Amino acid sequence: MERTNFNQGIITDFEQDTYLPAWIDAFVKDRQAQQLSPRTVFIYQKKLAYFQQFCDGRAITSVQQISAKDIRDFMIQLQESGHNPGGIHLLYRAVRAFLYWYEKEVEPEGWKNPILKVKAPCLRSEPLEPVPIEDIKKMAECCNRTTFNGSRDYAILLCLLDCGARANEFVNLNLEDVNLINGMATIRHGKGDKSRVVFFGRHSRKALRFYLKKRHDQSPALWVNEAGERLIYMGLREVIRRRAKKAGVNCPSLHGFRRAFALTFLRDGGDVFSLQKLMGHADLQVLRRYLAQTTGDLQAASAAHGPIDLNW
Numbered sequence: 001m002e003r004t005n006f007n008q009g010i011i012t013d014f015e016q017d018t019y020l021p022a023w024i025d026a027f028v029k030d031r032q033a034q035q036l037s038p039r040t041v042f043i044y045q046k047k048l049a050y051f052q053q054f055c056d057g058r059a060i061t062s063v064q065q066i067s068a069k070d071i072r073d074f075m076i077q078l079q080e081s082g083h084n085p086g087g088i089h090l091l092y093r094a095v096r097a098f099l100y101w102y103e104k105e106v107e108p109e110g111w112k113n114p115i116l117k118v119k120a121p122c123l124r125s126e127p128l129e130p131v132p133i134e135d136i137k138k139m140a141e142c143c144n145r146t147t148f149n150g151s152r153d154y155a156i157l158l159c160l161l162d163c164g165a166r167a168n169e170f171v172n173l174n175l176e177d178v179n180l181i182n183g184m185a186t187i188r189h190g191k192g193d194k195s196r197v198v199f200f201g202r203h204s205r206k207a208l209r210f211y212l213k214k215r216h217d218q219s220p221a222l223w224v225n226e227a228g229e230r231l232i233y234m235g236l237r238e239v240i241r242r243r244a245k246k247a248g249v250n251c252p253s254l255h256g257f258r259r260a261f262a263l264t265f266l267r268d269g270g271d272v273f274s275l276q277k278l279m280g281h282a283d284l285q286v287l288r289r290y291l292a293q294t295t296g297d298l299q300a301a302s303a304a305h306g307p308i309d310l311n312w
Contacts, residue, residue, distance in 0.1 A: 092120055142243055178208070
């Protein structure tokens, strides 16, 4: 028996029962039902839409039409189109999660999950470059603190570096989440929807109080634009881009502030277990890329502890 496809042409009962777009949609709804964070659900939705687009190009409409070769070709296409290794690895994990879920959900008789034959792409643990502290100082010096934007941007530069939070966590902070006396800020929905605390130091708290005095809105958000609306991720990135341009320095990534926090914390004698909690990592394995030392760190350590210079 045949019936009309959801979009076009003719498909069989079997194909409709395994229709790829329908199962991707069901998978995303399952992630929502598990109360994963909206950002995590969005990432699954976005990455699997990209994979579905690839499958459409190969006339693959059924989950069970996907082969190990298709997945490998997808990885190669991503690499050839300029995706960075981290992005390719994330897309692979999304496809893997979907196929494992489909296998468990449907328990298809006689079907072999193709992901079992495809290893995860290599992800080299290269050192992650932090924002140079001197660049942040130059950016801060360009902020006219007599204006609303200037006082806010100055506070953002200090606080973003000082707490080590992810950019999305940072813009989602509310006024009620921050204690201006001791500097403790509660991140209520971090990665994996886990809560934790981070801290703003003395100088950051002073800058934050100065910025808040210039606000005359009723928004519960900690960071707002001139219209009194919550500053979103793209708005935060624009703040950093604009200040970097004015300071004449390379525009850093938002994640570069987080890296600078981690590296400075360790260089100043902080322990790795406290850093793990502050940054919200589930285990130390995730933290490894932040711990990759620079050549300067290694040279200084060698000079301080070399056996010949110490004992000769």
